[in-house]
Amino acid sequence: MAEIFKVKGLAGKKTLNGVIEVSGAKNAVLQALAFSVLFKDELTIKNVPAIEDVKRMTTLLADLGADVVPKKSGSYSIKFSKGIRSEISEEISKKLRASIVLTGPILARTGEVSFPHPGGCVIGARPIDLFVDGFTKLGAKVDFKDGKYHMKAKDGKLHGAEIFMKNQSVTGTQTLMLAAVLAKGKTIIKNAALEPETKHLADFLNKCGAKIKGAGTSTIEVTGTGLLSAKGKSYITPPDRIEAGSFLILGALAGNNLEIKNCDPSWVEALTENLISAGVKMQIGKSSIKFSGSGKIPNSDFKGLNIKTHEYPGFPTDVQAPMVVFLTQATGESFVFETIFEGRLNYAEDLRRMGADIKVWDPHRATVKGPTPLRGREVESPDIRAGLAFLLAAILAEGDSVIHNVYYIDRGYGNIEERLRRIGVDIKRECLEVCAPCVN
């Protein structure tokens, strides 16, 4: 469905009021859905965000043979009672990078897995060499034939091994950690990614019988066990630190009396520290952050920043685009260095049409001069995070904006327009296609 958002901008007024709640983390729940393959009994996952990527992942699980049952709001139960297919659906996998996480648990449980090169947002090359190297070390034979990877554990079982990850990879670390849970013996993953979701996932798996040490540090040690057992325990998805980060930027720029609720401030310190050094005032609580302000956007008190994206706990690449919207409203020249992906400045041209003064020097570096008032325009989301950045820019702008490819925003942010409307944003979703349900 071709849907758009129509947004009437605040025209420089800081008027957003009330409470906006952060949903469960996309980049934890997709991994939790994947680890359901490690369980012999029913697994319940709670605080599941209402996002498109969850729909794709649950469809993928059902296709692999799982009984996936949506329970009362925001919960799913998953059980593999009829065995597991070891072939990952090409159609969905090509649209969902996180489908790669399933390869580890499937290979470890069934002794084989086949899948196409996973797709997802077009933000750079996104190779899978680290996965292939890791699986090979764990004893799998890897072939690439007819556009698909085929992996087979040599004697039907993976064997623990020492794996040094040449680059830190979030899903690479998580996938190998999950595979190691069902491998024979001990696996040590060195130069592991430090994202807090990895520790959160491991803590739950340990409660269900896994033996994982060091998750959240650069060395993870997993002693293989058998299939895990939830015994009625539920995985509660932690708050989405990327969504929280984007809301913090909105609060800093347009909050009159705005509370960002249900977030873990210790997971967004790279954001809060940068915003504070730019001159933003906020009240940081235990699980919420408040902004109050009045007057006009841009705020001449805010200073430009130098932002360099980095693996956690550094500045997250997923908040780089929203942060650039902040920098358009700060005084002076800011420098942005995107170190993780080479396609994450693709939104710059559209933001420039909205009034931003951005110069992209190469696929990784840009400078932003501010403050510049933003004007409503018609733009198209190139990926999830750039889509959200356009939404922020449209909210701040003078005049009306139309955002196309809303589908990208829906992949990562559930019911976003309802939540924004509640704090005072004038936003409407419209469908451009005339289809049967609309006509009837």
Ligand code: EPU
């Ligand atoms: N890389 C390799 N080889 C590999 C894997 C990765 O060279 O085999 C490189 C990548 O090209 C990139 C760097 O390593 O330059 C880091 O990529 P990483 O593997 O950490 O990214 P990912 O695991 O595919 C996850 C998130 C992304 C987020 C990145 C970085 C999920 C499902 N995805 O991706 O989320 O941007 O970590 O933090 O957890 C998003 O939510 O919009 C999103 C893209």
